[in-house]
Amino acid sequence: MPEHYAPVKMEPLSGRRKVFNRSLHVLLYLCAAFTCILLVGIIGYIFYRGLPNITWKLLSTKPSYLSDSIGILPNLMSTLYLVVFTLLIVLPLGVGAAIYLTEYAKNRRLVAVIEFATETLTGIPSILFGLVGMLFFCQFCSLGTSLRAGAFTLVMMILPTIVRTTQESLKAVPQSYREGALGLGSGKWHMIRTVVLPCSTDGIVTGCILAVGRIVGESAALLFTAGLAHSLSGFFQALSTPGATLTVALYVYVTERGETDVGFAIAAILMILTLLINLAAGLIGRWLGKASHGRSA
Amino acid sequence: MEPVLSVKGLNLYYGSTQALKNVSIDLPEKQVTALIGPSGCGKSTFLKTLDRMNDLVPGVTINGSVQYRGLEIYAPDVDVTWLRRQIGMVFQKPNPFPMSIYDNIAYGPRTHGVRDRKHLDEIVEKSLRGAAIWDEVKDRLKKSALGLSGGQQQRICIARALAVEPDVLLMDEATSALDPISTSKIEDLIADLKNTYTIVIVTHNMQQATRVSDKCAFFLLGELVESGDTGQMFSMPREKRTEDYITGRFG
Amino acid sequence: MSMNILSIPTHFKGSFGRQKHVRKALERVMHGIFFFFGIVAVGFVLLISAYLIFSGLPAIREIGLRNFLFGTVWKSTAAQPEFGILPFLLTSVYGTAGAMLVGVPVGFMTAMFLSKVAPRPLAAIVRPAVDLLAGIPSVVYGLIGMIVLVPTIRSVFDLSDGACLLAAILVLAIMILPSIVSVSETALNAVPKEYEDASLALGATEIETYFRVSAPAAKSGIAAAIVLGIGRAIGEAMAILMVAGNVANMPTLFSSVTFLTTAIAKEMSYSSGLQRQALFSIALVLFLFIMLINIGLNLLLKRGKEG
Numbered sequence: 088m089p090e091h092y093a094p095v096k097m098e099p100l101s102g103r104r105k106v107f108n109r110s111l112h113v114l115l116y117l118c119a120a121f122t123c124i125l126l127v128g129i130i131g132y133i134f135y136r137g138l139p140n141i142t143w144k145l146l147s148t149k150p151s152y153l154s155d156s157i158g159i160l161p162n163l164m165s166t167l168y169l170v171v172f173t174l175l176i177v178l179p180l181g182v183g184a185a186i187y188l189t190e191y192a193k194n195r196r197l198v199a200v201i202e203f204a205t206e207t208l209t210g211i212p213s214i215l216f217g218l219v220g221m222l223f224f225c226q227f228c229s230l231g232t233s234l235r236a237g238a239f240t241l242v243m244m245i246l247p248t249i250v251r252t253t254q255e256s257l258k259a260v261p262q263s264y265r266e267g268a269l270g271l272g273s274g275k276w277h278m279i280r281t282v283v284l285p286c287s288t289d290g291i292v293t294g295c296i297l298a299v300g301r302i303v304g305e306s307a308a309l310l311f312t313a314g315l316a317h318s319l320s321g322f323f324q325a326l327s328t329p330g331a332t333l334t335v336a337l338y339v340y341v342t343e344r345g346e347t348d349v350g351f352a353i354a355a356i357l358m359i360l361t362l363l364i365n366l367a368a369g370l371i372g373r374w375l376g377k378a379s380h381g382r383s384a
Numbered sequence: 385m386e387p388v389l390s391v392k393g394l395n396l397y398y399g400s401t402q403a404l405k406n407v408s409i410d411l412p413e414k415q416v417t418a419l420i421g422p423s424g425c426g427k428s429t430f431l432k433t434l435d436r437m438n439d440l441v442p443g444v445t446i447n448g449s450v451q452y453r454g455l456e457i458y459a460p461d462v463d464v465t466w467l468r469r470q471i472g473m474v475f476q477k478p479n480p481f482p483m484s485i486y487d488n489i490a491y492g493p494r495t496h497g498v499r500d501r502k503h504l505d506e507i508v509e510k511s512l513r514g515a516a517i518w519d520e521v522k523d524r525l526k527k528s529a530l531g532l533s534g535g536q537q538q539r540i541c542i543a544r545a546l547a548v549e550p551d552v553l554l555m556d557e558a559t560s561a562l563d564p565i566s567t568s569k570i571e572d573l574i575a576d577l578k579n580t581y582t583i584v585i586v587t588h589n590m591q592q593a594t595r596v597s598d599k600c601a602f603f604l605l606g607e608l609v610e611s612g613d614t615g616q617m618f619s620m621p622r623e624k625r626t627e628d629y630i631t632g633r634f635g
Numbered sequence: 636m637s638m639n640i641l642s643i644p645t646h647f648k649g650s651f652g653r654q655k656h657v658r659k660a661l662e663r664v665m666h667g668i669f670f671f672f673g674i675v676a677v678g679f680v681l682l683i684s685a686y687l688i689f690s691g692l693p694a695i696r697e698i699g700l701r702n703f704l705f706g707t708v709w710k711s712t713a714a715q716p717e718f719g720i721l722p723f724l725l726t727s728v729y730g731t732a733g734a735m736l737v738g739v740p741v742g743f744m745t746a747m748f749l750s751k752v753a754p755r756p757l758a759a760i761v762r763p764a765v766d767l768l769a770g771i772p773s774v775v776y777g778l779i780g781m782i783v784l785v786p787t788i789r790s791v792f793d794l795s796d797g798a799c800l801l802a803a804i805l806v807l808a809i810m811i812l813p814s815i816v817s818v819s820e821t822a823l824n825a826v827p828k829e830y831e832d833a834s835l836a837l838g839a840t841e842i843e844t845y846f847r848v849s850a851p852a853a854k855s856g857i858a859a860a861i862v863l864g865i866g867r868a869i870g871e872a873m874a875i876l877m878v879a880g881n882v883a884n885m886p887t888l889f890s891s892v893t894f895l896t897t898a899i900a901k902e903m904s905y906s907s908g909l910q911r912q913a914l915f916s917i918a919l920v921l922f923l924f925i926m927l928i929n930i931g932l933n934l935l936l937k938r939g940k941e942g
Binding site for chain 3: 107117130179184200203212215247276338342351362365369
């Protein structure tokens with residue numbers, strides 16, 4: 088057959104295109120490698136410097152000038168109290184706001200205003216929250232520098248997170264569920280309580296976990312509102328007294344007292360917490376996502 | 385006459401399932417060949433093997449021979465970018481880039497190194513004229529191609545394929561997403577284009593196959609059942625299965 | 636009799652009616668409560684705006700807007716105090732610009748890698764790691780910057796102190812990297828495969844396709860990532876407080892500098908009088924910056940949804 092017939096001649100890629108392709112390819116790998124190295128470097132370095140300094144004594148005592156020792160128990164407790172108290176307030180507020188937006192609000196303009204407000208809150212730097220929290224909660228409401236004031240400040244900051252995640256899961260509840268419940272003659276609130284809320288637990292839980300992450304990691308907003316004290320007390324007493332969370336303690340120990348070892352120990356603890364929070368968010372999202380899929384199927 | 389594309393003993397597997405079984409066919413120059421058959425019969429898969437678009441699907445293995453003008457296209461040293469420039473493709477769903485009409489058409493030539501503004505202008509006009517859409521869009525070349533109707537978008541995609549001066553044009557059910565008027569415009573266009581290009585179309589529509597194609601190939605379950613002149617195949621098919629299909633006994 | 640069959644027995648009707656009444660009241664109360672929850676966010680924004688504006692204006696009025704914004708000297712505690720925030724403004728602008736200059740290309744390329752090029756198992760490891768990087772508290776970044784970066788900069792560039800604008804830029808760049816990566820990756824993943832197929836079928840290589848079709852198609856998402864990064868960088872306080880040196884110099888790469896945020900954080904705890912009010916004015920300026928960025932971001936996201 089085509090023995091006499093010369094096959095078509097192939098043109099190779101032009102030199103210019105070859106250079107373009109090869110250099111971008113290299114650049115892609117370089118940047119990705121850079122990010123990965125950075126990642127491993129940061130995580131590794133913190134654990135390398137921090138883990139050896141995490142001792143039982145550090146975790147279980149409070150700092151003492153007498154024995155010249157540092158313990159971060161008060162900071163652990165302050166962080167815990169702050170998380171609990173903030174969530175206690177922000178959860179009903181945020182979930183309620185999300186319910187209002189998805190279930191009740193009819194006025195489109197009002198919804199737009201509320202959504203714009205939540206987006207604005209997301210973008211405001213935490214130092215500004217801290218400032219306003221100091222002026223409003225500490226001074227105007229005369230709560231003083233206290234965990235309470237810190238918690239209220241964080242409520243403003245975290246509200247959008249809860250609203251957004253709850254709203255997302257509320258939107259995923261099939262409209263037919265609502266119509267079914269309303270068709271059976273239940274009122275709107277009854278329908279929300281029995282049908283909509285149970286179906287949106289995954290979003291609410293995810294929102295909580297993200298909120299915990301932000302509270303644990305926050306420092307600038309707490310500096311002027313929750314204060315720098317390392318005192319140890321029960322939940323209710325702690326709320327009305329100042330207390331430094333882990334991040335604030337890290338800042339104070341490192342910059343004011345030059346205790347870098349303690350700083351790295353706290354940093355390692357914060358990293359572990361972040362890791363756990365991310366894992367939990369991923370797992371719960373997947374697990375509850377599956378569960379609710381099963382339900383709707 | 386020498387076939388432009390010559391396929392011999394082509395097998396294609398997605399993982400362990402065989403999607404094409406020992407397909408052999410010659411596609412003659414400057415003719416329209418229609419690939420017909422029920423959905424899932426492998427005709428689109430076959431079309432994609434002709435410009436190696438299957439390379440992108442993970443887990444695909446191909447053996448057999450596909451020659452483009454005497455060149456084995458699955459040989460390791462073949463540059464697919466060159467191959468795909470010779471063998472253009474138009475997809476089922478119109479897929480113009482989210483850019484201006486001009487930039488859509490100029491994308492191919494620019495990619496292949498045309499920088500000169502005047503030359504690009506010429507290519508754009510020539511391609512749009514070639515796809516019979518120049519008069520409709522010449523005043524809005526800078527507007528987004530996504531603002532056009534589905535039929536216009538598909539002709540933009542044809543113009544975009546023409547702009548790299550291909551030799552062969554593959555069309556994968558290019559009219560199935562369009563209304564009847566747009567479809568007939570594109571069918572007229574195909575009749576025009578075959579004076580310059582070798583065309584392979586995949587179609588579900590038997591009438592379309594009889595209207596536009598010179599040759600026809602009937603696929604069933606990954607097998608090429610029958611191929612030949614369209615007129616002959618529709619009037620007296622050699623195979624019982626072909627007859628059953630074209631008379632609408634299954635589909 | 637027949638009437639009686641159709642009508643509801645009277646005792647039942649009574650209790651049903653009362654129940655209905657109670658239920659209606661409950662519904663109304665719940666509606667009210669949810670409405671309150673709904674507008675709380677608006678209340679917070681108003682509260683913050685009002686406080687920042689009312690506490691920020693007096694000092695500006697006293698110092699004079701021009702002297703305040705364009706004054707190059709900040710001596711808040713001197714006997715003859717001067718309150719010019721141009722050094723802070725410029726530092727914030729340069730610092731943010733520098734961080735974007737470093738962080739955006741690296742972040743965009745990493746996103747492109749994860750979205751298009753990376754083998755799946757590798758992407759499955761890198762992605763959660765990027766999320767982890769996003770979750771690390773800013774003081775931890777500050778700590779690493781202080782202990783690792785600052786001494787390195789000092790010895791590499793032979794400075795007397797490594798705490799400078801460059802250190803702050805690098806820390807900021809690293810801090811915005813995760814959000815740039817994840818937002819751009821989401822945008823790149825959302826590019827319809829049909830666009831990429833069309834490009835490949837025209838004889839473009841995969842790299843050409845990613846950069847000349849996928850990236851432009853994802854441009855509004857990538858722009859949103861950049862604006863988000865700008866917002867983050869301008870608003871960050873603690874990490875740069877630990878690495879920037881905190882002297883009110885006009886910014887150069889190797890000078891010890893103060894940002895808008897760190898000016899507030901550094902002096903607030905011991906400030907009083909006009910100095911304190913001037914700090915609130917700085918906060919107001921920062922707030923206005925952020926509002927502009929937010930509005931820009933909103934517009935971008937809306938356009939992304941429509942386009």
